[in-house]
Amino acid sequence: MDRQKRNLWSGVMMTAVRGRIAAVAGVVALIATVLTGTAAGTAAAAPHAAKPRGQWSCSGAPVPSGYVITAYDRTGCKGAGSWYQEPVQDGIWTCSGSPIVPGYVITDYDRTGCNGIGQWRHKLAKDRTWTCSGSPIPPGYVTTGFNRSYCQGIGAWYHELVRDGIWTCPGSPIPPGYRSTTYRASGCDGQGAWYTERI
Incomplete structure (x- = not known):
């Protein structure tokens, strides 16, 4: 009889421990779901990564319509130099030599910008x-x-x-x-x- 009680008590304790482990695992899964934005047991789509606004191109490459040059790397393109081209926007700083998009004017100048070649601030005309x-x-x-x-x-x-x-x-x-x-x-x-x- 004592052995039976001990076995019963042992079974109850094991069930309780397993229940607590399952509960802890459930809480951990819930926290992980909240932090990562994924549901347990399912694969959620990753959020869209921010697309770069522009791209680097070698010196002499044409600048697409509506784009301006905003950065210069003297060492790019195996020493020939490279330029970062991106769509124009109100208030953007552009390197000397950048095209000026129709409808924009130049409102400020920084002699040291763009790696020392100078930069200009483009604003919409008003x-x-x-x-x-x-x-x-x-x-x-x-x-x-x-x-x-x-x-x-x-x-x-x-x-x-x-x-x-x-x-x-x-x-x-x-x-x-x-x-x-x-x-x-x-x-x-x-x-x-x-x-x-x-x-």
């Missing part, structure tokens, strides 16, 4: 924006001011949408439907300015 010398002037815009010290000393021009009665700087385009009339020598920081009016 009314009343300072742009560095050499920046394109988008259709419908005119230059109305000049500052010699902006863009690390290379100078900058103030871009505005054309309107009747605006004073424009030398070299400013005159959009269709407008004409320049009166001249003022003191305009555009001493560069001179022309009164632009609608025809």
Whole structure:
């Protein structure tokens, strides 16, 4: 009888221990499911990895339409140099020599960027924006001011949408439907300015 009780007690204890081990294993599996995002016993699809925005190419390779050059590696392509090309976006910094995508202007300059060859900041064109010398002037815009010290000393021009009665700087385009009339020598920081009016 005592042996029977001991065997019974032993069986109950083993069942309890197995139950606790199973419970612990269940908790561990649940924690693993929460942490990894997978269900126990099933294979879940891995989350989509972030796609790279662009790619490296050797010097001289064409830059696709809508792309700009954002980094330079002097040692790339067996010493010929390589460039990182990626889609343009508002506010992106680009290396000297990068194409300027239509609709964008250059608003800042860093002499030391792009491994020492210099870099330019590209922004979408908008009314009343300072742009560095050499920046394109988008259709419908005119230059109305000049500052010699902006863009690390290379100078900058103030871009505005054309309107009747605006004073424009030398070299400013005159959009269709407008004409320049009166001249003022003191305009555009001493560069001179022309009164632009609608025809």
